[in-house]
Amino acid sequence: MVVVGGGTAGAVVASRLSADPGMRVCLVEGGPSDVGDDRVLQLRNWLSLLESEYDYDYPTVEQPRGNSFIRHSRAKVLGGCSSHNTMISFLPPPEDFRDWVDAGAQGWSYEEMLPLWQRLAVQIQPVAPKDRNGLTEAFVASCHTALGVPVHDDFNAEPFADGTGFFPVAYYPETGVRSSSSVAYLHPYLDRPNLTVLTDTWAYHLDTDGGRVTGVRVRDRDGVDSTLTAGHEYVLSAGAIDTPRLLLLSGIGPAAQLSSLGIDVALDLPGVGEHLLDHPESLILWEAARPVPPETAMDSDAGLFVRRDAGDPRPDLMFHLYQIPFTTNTERLGYDVPAHGFGMTPNIPRPRSHGRLWLTSADPQVKPALDFGYFTDPDGYDEQTIIAGLRIARQVAATEPFRSWIAREIAPGPELQTDAELSAYGRAAHHTVYHPAGTCRMGAADDPAAVVDPQLRVRGLANVRIADASVFPTMTSVNPVVTVLMIGERAADLIAESSS
Ligand SMILES: Cc1cc2nc3c(=O)[nH]c(=O)nc-3n(C[C@H](O)[C@H](O)[C@H](O)COP(=O)(O)OP(=O)(O)OC[C@H]3O[C@@H](n4cnc5c(N)ncnc54)[C@H](O)[C@@H]3O)c2cc1C
Numbered sequence: 001m002v003v004v005g006g007g008t009a010g011a012v013v014a015s016r017l018s019a020d021p022g023m024r025v026c027l028v029e030g031g032p033s034d035v036g037d038d039r040v041l042q043l044r045n046w047l048s049l050l051e052s053e054y055d056y057d058y059p060t061v062e063q064p065r066g067n068s069f070i071r072h073s074r075a076k077v078l079g080g081c082s083s084h085n086t087m088i089s090f091l092p093p094p095e096d097f098r099d100w101v102d103a104g105a106q107g108w109s110y111e112e113m114l115p116l117w118q119r120l121a122v123q124i125q126p127v128a129p130k131d132r133n134g135l136t137e138a139f140v141a142s143c144h145t146a147l148g149v150p151v152h153d154d155f156n157a158e159p160f161a162d163g164t165g166f167f168p169v170a171y172y173p174e175t176g177v178r179s180s181s182s183v184a185y186l187h188p189y190l191d192r193p194n195l196t197v198l199t200d201t202w203a204y205h206l207d208t209d210g211g212r213v214t215g216v217r218v219r220d221r222d223g224v225d226s227t228l229t230a231g232h233e234y235v236l237s238a239g240a241i242d243t244p245r246l247l248l249l250s251g252i253g254p255a256a257q258l259s260s261l262g263i264d265v266a267l268d269l270p271g272v273g274e275h276l277l278d279h280p281e282s283l284i285l286w287e288a289a290r291p292v293p294p295e296t297a298m299d300s301d302a303g304l305f306v307r308r309d310a311g312d313p314r315p316d317l318m319f320h321l322y323q324i325p326f327t328t329n330t331e332r333l334g335y336d337v338p339a340h341g342f343g344m345t346p347n348i349p350r351p352r353s354h355g356r357l358w359l360t361s362a363d364p365q366v367k368p369a370l371d372f373g374y375f376t377d378p379d380g381y382d383e384q385t386i387i388a389g390l391r392i393a394r395q396v397a398a399t400e401p402f403r404s405w406i407a408r409e410i411a412p413g414p415e416l417q418t419d420a421e422l423s424a425y426g427r428a429a430h431h432t433v434y435h436p437a438g439t440c441r442m443g444a445a446d447d448p449a450a451v452v453d454p455q456l457r458v459r460g461l462a463n464v465r466i467a468d469a470s471v472f473p474t475m476t477s478v479n480p481v482v483t484v485l486m487i488g489e490r491a492a493d494l495i496a497e498s499s500s
Helices: 008-018 043-049 094-102 110-118 134-147 181-189 239-249 255-260 328-332 381-397 419-428 481-499
Strands: 002-004 025-028 124-126 163-166 168-172 195-198 202-209 212-219 225-228 234-236 284-288 302-306 317-322 341-347 356-358 369-371 406-411 464-466
Touching: 002 008, 008 025, 008 181, 008 195, 008 481, 094 110, 110 481, 134 163, 134 302, 134 381, 202 239, 234 239, 239 356, 284 381, 302 381, 317 381, 341 381, 381 406, 381 419, 464 481
Parallel strands: 002 025, 002 234, 025 195, 234 464
Antiparallel strands: 124 168, 163 302, 202 212, 212 225, 284 341, 284 406, 302 317, 317 341, 356 369
């Protein structure tokens, strides 16, 4: 087995498969190991990793209705984004998986996914009491009072329509170490004789012949090229940007795009790079009336879910509380940067705008172009959701005890009140929750727009599967990392079944 990408899902696949001593697994990871690297392992450090040497750092193309300055962070380290994210860990609601089945992903219902959730090796629990501070507790109390939503002690205890509370997080509170896929799935097993982990090794081409992958061309940290071959199967787990990028560089994708770049077409697969999904979020920023207390798991410990559409049992508006002033976008717009501040970030659980990614060059070094199409849905649903979110955040801010923590609203600023004003600000200052997905969409075996079938097999190739966020048929209503881990678990099951 060759697994390309030792990230969130790839680490799970390699770990589960190498538990069988009869299976030889080679895991190829573009970044370094995280073993012993406290900068990566300490969950609270996550923000310092963005735009660092651990980040591939992808720009977007111009977003006429959104923010063109967003830089999409993607982790370059063993464990992938689970090694530099905040590890907020939600089991998605049942209807999210119903949407997947409706999109052709037979076998991916909530009931079929639950056993995978139950066996996850990462340690998930609500933010530990020692990591909770007065600001965050006041926020939860005010959400409850202002909006009448329930307080959840554990969001994962059962499906919910709305509510507030401390997030479930995958970490070890006693040490502050993240429970990433690398820590939970690889660290205990790195001495397995049948598991080879090649770090700092970049895969840049899949060789194909007669409907099969015959090898993966890689370059190691010294710039030495070699070709890895698998006796059984290849698994692509390079993530929602780099998996389609690798396919396209290998001539697997929309034929016209590939031909225009002079890339030989190995397989015309129109869906590769299409259907780029994300969770956009905006920000309401406040100056703090007093310094924010230091206790925290990772500076975004609590949140709020709101349901506006009574016809759907799922929330349709989500907020993270940011316990630090996250001013990247507001500063650019001329707003003050407070010494002490915090914010709420309304995001769209099921956005209706989609985008795509594509190559602009046959050179593997050139980053692909990413167009998220933010706020381009024709009915304006995404825009309206952000406007509603900014208004709801103000309601919470006007309610004690949270209100006493606030000195003033910095952005959008109290003078912006109309829908048009809030929309213009909300879109100019918007950010990403860093959840790209869907670019190698899973669908029915006879769906020509799908890239993988429900067994995660690439359409038209006999021995390669994809296991990462790129296969999402639709966006999950909640943060996606748990779903990505479950995809890794499912991929391992599917491969084990097919090899027995
Ligand atoms: C800053 C940030 C915060 C986030 N916070 C949360 C959160 O709190 N909760 C949540 O649910 N989700 C969160 N997410 C999203 C979540 O982390 C991702 O959706 C998920 O981890 C993606 O997993 P993946 O397996 O698809 O890809 P990744 O985890 O990105 O794995 C891809 C791996 O492949 C490697 N790779 C890529 N290309 C190649 C190549 N050509 N050759 C070799 N190796 C390669 C990469 O180095 C990487 O290790 C966050 C993301 C970010 C960036």
